[in-house]
Amino acid sequence: MKSHQLKIYNTLSREKEEFQAINPPFVGMYVCGPTVYGDAHLGHARPAVTFDTVNRYLSYLDYRVRYVRNITDVGHLQGDADEGEDKIAKKAKLEQLEPMEVAQQYTDSYHRDMAALNTWKPSIEPRATGHIPEQIALVEAILAEGLAYEVNGSVYFDVLKYNESYKYGKLSGRILDELMSGSRDLDGQGEKRNPVDFALWKNAAPEHLMKWDSPWGIGFPGWHLECTAMSSKYLGTQFDIHGGGMDLMFPHHECEIAQGNACNHQDPARYWMHNNMITINGQKMGKSLGNFITLQELFTGDHKLLEQAYSPMTIRYFMLTAHYRSTLDFSNEALQAAQKGYKKLINGLRIARSLEFSPESGADLDEKQIQQIESSIAAAFRAMDDDFNTAQAIGHLFNLLKKINSIFTGQLKYSSLGEEIFNKLKDTFITFVVDILGLLEEKSEVQEPMLSLLLKLYSEAKTARDYDKVDEIRAGLKSMGFVVKDMKEKIDWAYEE
Ligand SMILES: [Zn+2]
CATH class of the missing domain: 1.10.730.10 (Isoleucyl-tRNA Synthetase; Domain 1)
Structure with missing residues (x-):
């Protein structure tokens, strides 16, 4: 491995820390992927480019990175909380499609756009709907630890009980008392012992589109649980880097830490990295x-x-x-x-x-x-x-x-x-x-031969002192974004800057 002392800002400690892989040269990195119910936008591009660059640099340093980035195709509800419709099911109803058609369509378009940005594919790209048994097993494990409770076919994580032995809020810096006093009593929260509790499994109403059988009846998994199930399955109960956008720090990543500790008595990841947000004209x-x-x-x-x-x-x-x-x-x-x-x-x-x-x-x-x-x-x-x-x-x-x-x-x-x-x-x-940096020259297959041909004609026109032709070729190339570099001993082209 190349001898570099890499430092990573760890959101958990709020400090730059020396990077020490758990099991070098291997590095496990999990990044929260898209909820596939719409076209990819700038908010998707930034984490993709950020963690692609992390992946590329770690690989350059000769680490062997297993990069897992999931596809969320169920359980992500409107408003990112435990209420409201599933984002994908809502889109499916609007467009009269199967939810899986919606998920497939936007997974494909996400892949197309991420390939255009020249991001490397993840090593594993698991889908939440493909990991329902793993999620059910996690709910059972958390129930067995006494850190969750079942009500009417839904299972909620008991944040107060958890907080007796661990610290809820340590990633985001949120204070539990403040969270409790600031929580509104929203629809469906009557079931919870405390408004800060979050759903591990939700009972599905009959009209609900995506649902599975479970020990607690027909339902669907909570969004936060998906990432715990998929990251621990492919990277182990503690891995090196967990990444995502800053908007996911709370509640999503905070809940992942709680779930990981509840099941495995350790933080799921050593280094938590968060990319900042994008603004448009401020x-x-x-x-x-x-x-x-x-x-x-x-x-x-x-x-x-x-x-x-x-x-x-x-x-x-x-x-x-x-x-x-x-x-x-x-x-x-x-x-x-x-x-x-x-x-x-x-x-x-x-x-x-x-x-x-x-x-x-x-x-x-x-x-x-x-x-x-x-x-x-x-x-x-x-x-x-x-x-x-x-x-x-x-x-x-x-x-x-x-x-x-x-x-x-x-x-x-x-x-x-x-x-x-x-x-x-x-x-x-x-x-x-x-x-x-993963920057490529963007060009079509025919660009090089076409430019060589035009430069040959340019050079011939110049030799023949046909300066109108010379100017015409120069102007034509400029209109296509190229400049002629006419030097003493050679003629070349460059992209217009
Ligand atoms: Zn996630």
Whole structure:
């Protein structure tokens, strides 16, 4: 394994902690996946890109990551509490579909959008409906511990009883007394001993669409229980990293911790990581606010708030330019700046790939240049080791990019770096952009041959002094987002930044 001292901000301790895998080189990571009842939006993209980058960086460090991200296809009720309709069943009724048709449709579209963002697939992607027996077994185990009770075919977790031996609220910092006094007595809560108790299993009314037999009658599992069942099944009763959006910290993750402790007498995960939220022009994103943007709308530009389409890699790059624990504000201005930055990096990637060490005669090693390159490389990795600070790492990559561009234009000599440092510069830049940050060059199959052909015609027109033709080709390429790089000894192209 590479010797890096990785630090991770642990929401549980509210500190950056040195990362120690439970069983190196293996790392178990569970991330709460989508509830599949609608198109993926920015709120789905951020955790997907964040934990994909965590996965990529851990893999770069030679950890062997088992990344489990679930699909919630039952039990997630409106308002994220124990009342209201199941989100998927509600959509199924509206569209006159089977709930599983809804789940399948939006699982497929989620996969399509996450692939566009170049996120690696999880190692295991379990579905809640495929783990009903495991969930029933967990309810039985919690009942056997005396930390749950059954009422009218529903089973609730007894938070007060649990809190006698453990600490409910330790992840989110919520105080139990305040939670109790702040709880409203909502519909269905009459069954609970205390309004802070949460459902492990809910009795299903006859009209309920998704339901299963259980020792307590026909019903369906609670949302929080699903993640405990699937994470413990595939990663064990204690694993390394549990991730998700900050909005899931309470009650969802708090309840997962309670369930894990109730069954196994230990916290389910060592490190709890939470990505921050996304705002749109400074406002919280919400359907009722009219600023809810799906990824497909971003990719096509088909939304009243968008001035243009933004490519998947522009979105990915944009997310990486902020640290995952900072809020990220979407605006056309910020996205256009991200598009420029992304294109700069990709132009650098193309150049870096094309460069081969070819020493000039008579040039000496330039210690200052070497030292600048070495320190930018070290700083980029230090940033990643410091709680995956992609924002800072990208800043250092731009310093490396300057050196790459200078080599390309001949201002910086290969000989002044020497072969070892040149290769280190080239390899680090490529590895960082492609493997760690997961940024790809977005292009069609025919792009390279078409551009070569056009540049050949450009060059012939230039030789023939047909400057109208030269200008026409230049303008045509520009309209397609490419610039002609007409240099002394060569003609090349680049993405317009
Ligand atoms: Zn979850």
